[in-house]
Amino acid sequence: MLKIGDFSRLSRVSVRMLRHYDQLGLLRPSQTDPLTNYRYYSADLLPRLNRIIALRELGFSLEQIGAALEDNLTIEQLLGMLKLKHAEVRQLMRAEELKLARLEARIRQIDSTTGSGMYDVIVRDIGAEWAATYRESAVDDNRIQSMFEEVERYVATYDGARADRPPFTIYYDPEYRETDIDAEVAVPLKFAIPDGEAVRIRQMPGITNAACVVHRGDYATVYQAYNALLGWIESNGYRMTGQIREVYLQYGADDLGFELPPTHLADDPAGYVTELQLPIEKE
Structure with missing residues (x-):
């Protein structure tokens, strides 16, 4: 010894x-x-x-x-602990990547004089549609992503119910919040299915006169589209009349254990496409 x-x-x-x-x-x-x-x-x-x-x-x-x-x-229990820690580390890495992307976007915005010129705002009507929804006071943006996964898993248990249309989030808070976010996620359906324990099936109302702007790229820089929308509303004499929606025209979804309609999936955050939809009326 x-x-x-x-x-x-x-x-x-x-x-x-x-x-x-x-x-x-x-x-x-x-x-x-x-x-x-x-x-x-x-x-x-x-x-x-x-x-x-x-x-x-x-x-x-x-x-x-x-x-x-x-x-x-047991070995299985130890392996489970390791997998849980692996997921935690990946989440922390993603959070740091988002911070870096926001910093880079702020630097570009400060250096640029074009500002909102790369965004075109249009006004159009949004139709009603059936959706599986889940609303809660989410602790942060990561929780909102988890809410989507829960709804998608529920919808996947009903064969053929998932519509090939983009999912979206509705934000109900009267101000911007980074935590305790009152959000409702919605997954479009071809037809109504039964309510789940936490999932509610309802027909999402349409919007008359929605100001719409499309953002391309990582979610970390979507604030630029919000800024452009704000500037457009002010300069054109409109006011907001309802909750804003984020519609994910192209988004990422990994390791869910089931397939989603491929039409709206993107392999890389650089390929993400998000549309903001905000009900408006003339002042």
């Missing part, structure tokens, strides 16, 4: 951390001298130590690592 210092050098883990793992019960020494209190480690502790290191690098807390190392934890 090896003294703690020798085991530290060969395992590439500091003595301080080895003592810390011992105190937490994560990695007990093979033997402790009752007189000197020296810790001794054997090579058969390396697999357990390597699992601890791997789980720490994945971002697990020491408490979670302790649970993962319990003898009654």
